[in-house]
Amino acid sequence: MDPQIHYLPLTPGPFSVLVLLFAVLIVLIQLRILRYAYMKLGVGPGAALLLLFGSLVGSYFNIPISVLPGQTVHTGEIVDFFGMRYVVPLVTSYPGTVLAVNVGGAVIPTLMSIYLVLRYQLFLRAAIAVIVIALVIHSSATPVRGVGIAVPVFVPVVVTAILAFILSREYAAPLAYIGGSMGTLIGADLMNLGKINGLGAPVASIGGAGTFDGIFLTGILAVLLAGIASPARPRPSW
Secondary structure (H helix, E strand, O other): OOOOOOOOOOOHHHHHHHHHHHHHHHHHHHHOOOHHHHHHOOOOOHHHHHHHHHHHHHOOOOEEEEEEEOOOOOOOEEEEEEEEEEEEEOOOOOOEEEEEOOOHHHHHHHHHHHHHHHHHOHHHHHHHHHHHHHHHHHHEEEEOOOOEEEOOHHHHHHHHHHHHHOOOOOOOOHHHHHHHHHHHHHHHHHHHHHHHHHOOEEEEEEOOOHHHHHHHHHHHHHHHHHHHHOOOOOOOOO
């Protein structure tokens, strides 16, 4: 397994916080305290836990898709940004920046978002949520040398939940997940691909270091916030 491609997006300390949050959610779901929130998302508690667990474990895996010609590459460092500590992997052979897709921060949220859009026929409202949140995230995204593009973690959570609730009270939870995850991916990573090559990051992971914490927390916490506000479990449209 190549350590240049497979690595945790955060240092053990911040990543442990996400794991602790996941453990707390397990307890709350088992106590049925948060069961209603995930039912509003359109999945059962077991599927919700599998989704969260898959996102955490999948964050370790990056799928390389291209190699950008190299400039000066930072390697084997720890970078601090807005209180989060990001890992810059040790590179020994790649001549430039490896462009990759993170499984837990990009592949899983994208598949889940497509499922929710199709299940509830949220094409227009989902598009509005993704566009607005992408613009908000893009305005706050910051190029960080050695890491790539990073975003502050907590402001997008509130923006996502409020916007989803405005767009639809009944479908606020799925809209929060779709807008929070896909808006962060597009606004932070895809809209800044042109800046990556000059940052000296050995691996530029879409949905990985710099944005995984935002995608994980925005998607999950926004769902909980929106789920509390929405009145009932949304009705599938298929």
